[in-house]
Amino acid sequence: MSAEEEVHMVMDGDWLQPLWQRDLLPPGALAAFVVGSTARGWDNARSDYDIYVITSTEQGWTSADAALSLELPSAHIEEFYAHNRRWQVTYWLDAQVDDIFDKVSWKAFESGRVTDDTLSYREEILLSRLGNCLPLFGEDWLADSLARLNASAFRSFVVVRSLGALENALEDALGQLEAGDLESATISTRLAFGHVIDALLESHGEYGSQLIKWRPNRFRAVAPDAIEFTRYWRIETMQDYDPAAPDAWIKEVLALCQDIAMRVETT
Structure with missing residues (x-):
């Protein structure tokens, strides 16, 4: 199979297989979705594949973490190469997402507590991508989160x-x-x-x-x-x-x- 055929297979086929093979899908995950340029059809041959996975409990990983804010624990990130692309899988706790939505509630906004520093870069990117993603599973979680986004002061x-x-x-x-x-x-x-x-x-x-x-x-x-x-x-x-x-x-x-x-x- 050529490199182009491999990429085509990933784009049109089973996105989850490379994650299953590397034991990167924790049991009981609530949702997984492709985000970024690939999800929007803006990617090119050098683009990364970015995937968000939503979980209900921490998994005890010790590799790469990305700092969020003082209130929230770090977001865990796994990276690997497959199908001639770099894959980046970011794991979010469902409770983290709840806290992020609380930060941009109308109550917070109208009280003046929403400032330039309210959200970290990664938190804002997460909310920004909810409406333009490719669901892999957990469509109900995504639909509920998108509804929360639209009802928020974001x-x-x-x-x-x-x-x-x-x-x-x-x-x-x-x-x-x-x-x-x-x-x-x-x-x-x-x-x-x-x-x-x-x-x-x-x-x-x-x-x-x-x-x-x-x-x-x-x-x-x-x-x-x-x-x-x-x-x-x-x-x-x-x-x-x-x-x-x-x-x-x-x-x-x-x-x-x-x-x-x-x-x-x-x-």
């Missing part, structure tokens, strides 16, 4: 955070522009544009702004009315930027950022 949390980052970048860019520091203003303007696009996409339920490389794919998935892809991409790639006269591009993009921000719904 969308408002990430949108407000992105808009806050936008405001900071706008202030930086305007101050640098006034001071004649056009190089720094250019960088701040690029940051502002990225933040407002992230806020726009997040307001449509397209999460994952930490993974900037997928922003064009996320944009196409939403196709927002506020800005067309061709204009978004011209700005993202700075096609109209003139190094000899950067202030024109800076002012245009900053005005666009403010216009888009006015159209973003936070709740």
Whole structure:
């Protein structure tokens, strides 16, 4: 069997077999699902296979762990190579997921306890991927978790955070522009544009702004009315930027950022 045929077999066949062979599926696991670029059809020949497994009890592993937060224990990770790809299997306790949802409850959000530091990177990525995954088993657990996500303040949390980052970048860019520091203003303007696009996409339920490389794919998935892809991409790639006269591009993009921000719904 060729390498391409092996990959095709994994994509279309039994994802769980490599895990069974390596004793990586604990008894009583509640759910398992493929996440990341593969689950969304954005992967390529060099992409990893990422799988989340939900369990009800700790298994006593001692290999790679990823720190989450002071309140939660670490998330266990197993890595191996099969079918010419690197596989990364991340194990989450069902109780961990409960705690993560508690952090982004409406009660927490409205009391002001939801801040930029509320969720760790891995916690936010977990919630971001629940709506775009490939279930292997545990569809009921996934359906319940997706319903909890949609009923939580998570969308408002990430949108407000992105808009806050936008405001900071706008202030930086305007101050640098006034001071004649056009190089720094250019960088701040690029940051502002990225933040407002992230806020726009997040307001449509397209999460994952930490993974900037997928922003064009996320944009196409939403196709927002506020800005067309061709204009978004011209700005993202700075096609109209003139190094000899950067202030024109800076002012245009900053005005666009403010216009888009006015159209973003936070709740």
